[in-house]
Amino acid sequence: MTNRENLLSLLRRQGYEHVPVEFVLCPHLQELCKEKLGAEDYEEYFGFPWRRVDDLKLADQDVEKFRKFYERPLAEGADIDLWGVGHEKSPNSMHMTYMRHPMEDMETLEEVMEYPFPDFAHADGSHQPEQVKKIKEQDLVALGDMQMTIWECAWYMRSMEELFCDMGDENEIAEFLFDKVTELSLIRAKAYANAGVDVLFLGDDIGMQHTIMMSEELYCRWIKPRLKKIIDEVKRINPEIIIFYHSCGFIEPMIPHLIEAGVDVLNPIQSECMDFGEIYQKYGDKISFHGTIGTQTVMPKGTPEEVKEAVWKNLDIAGEKGGLFVAPTHMLEPEVPLENILAYVEACRTYRRS
């Protein structure tokens, strides 16, 4: 199998020859890898099986236009993203930022409708087919990364509390905002699909540590049909495309809904929130998984031996068909020892089914 075939076959539960590795490093660990390993580009250094294709490029890159939506001004040095969401920094918080919501104080549908949403309908995607081609020529899988697809995208603009209240009140703001965000996500998703990506990575956090974030009823009323609509359209363009979906936390009751919506691979199955063995037993014939190695526990706090055992145990659960792209569940933060990262990589490379 080529590298590409190996990953795609593993994700389709049709067997695999070697265990691919993948993780995300925080800026501190990226520096450490450069210094200790000479890994200028850690994705290349460790041989990750996929590369990201850039999103559509907006014609209007001006984000200053969003500043007027902040009644309480943004802190000095804050960034504004292309959705108008403010990100305030703190010298103590490394790469993390505090999010501010431009629509938080809006009270009428008219105000929400007049908001300058990013104009993806007129954005430039001419770079995408070229990037996809190059990635595939290198025997790598082409990935379109579109996490924060519907719910989180709307929440970041409106604020969680306001949006939940909009949903609870069944008001027109929620209806309009979800429709708008879905429309924009659909444009981006179709562009990725038309450019030929192998994998489209969607996601919206709908779990907390031990419970789901909202009721199944609320999820099915507002979000599931919109997610399904995006996936249906993308699969109409390319039935072979593999849909990843990310949600942190405990989301077991939501898994059947995600399967119905058309998700193929679920990320990250946090080991601190759900038992992979149980989840695999229940759903492993309908959906594949990406993640499972805990970044709250074994990655920062375990020994290298414990990291390896966790990797091997989960690969054994998935068995010879595959269906598990084993990886740390989240970005690796500064407290994760380099030895544990190397142990994860070694465990993948030396894995022999028991």
Next chain:
Amino acid sequence: MSILEEISEFLQKGKRKNVKALIEQALEEGIDPKMILKEGLMSGMSIIGGKFKREEVFVPDVMMAARAMNVGLSILEPKLVEAGNEPIGRVVIGTVQGDLHDIGKNLTAMLLKGAGFEIYDMGVDVSAEAFLEKAEEVNADIIGLSALLSTTMLQMKEVIDLLKEKNLRDKYIVMIGGAPITNEFAEEIGADYYTPDAASAAEAAKKAVESK
């Protein structure tokens, strides 16, 4: 159903307008504002908290109920001040230094407020010194610490160590919470309480000040 029960019912459903109208009506009928607070708003918040803990309702329901509570409180508060109503305790709450996540902390503050506490919300990225200074200033009973990251949870220990250093450890009840926090961690750093969710935090806080 009594008018106070109705207030509680509408609060649980997050119906702000009904809560507001009924509180105004109750005041007109001459019902003691303390009774309206206790039997109407606090009772509703306690029921919704219990349902949240039992996973019968979820975050949106608590947020909507809390919003209805706040609408109600804005009418009641001036009357409560006149009546000399005392909170059941004072809580200084915040997300520890280096951490900017506040959804869990805000939810906990809402339920503590619903349980009758006076809340001093310090926001996010709060230093150990700032927690202590505020707690001393407002004569707090409880210091509530939140962290989402395994990196920043270690800052909780800093707060407790600072309290020890200043010989103030016994003066405050220290409660901690957040995704990566466990009972073992609470014991390890010497916190008084860890609770896994916001409703349990409000219940534990109530018991803690009662037995203080």
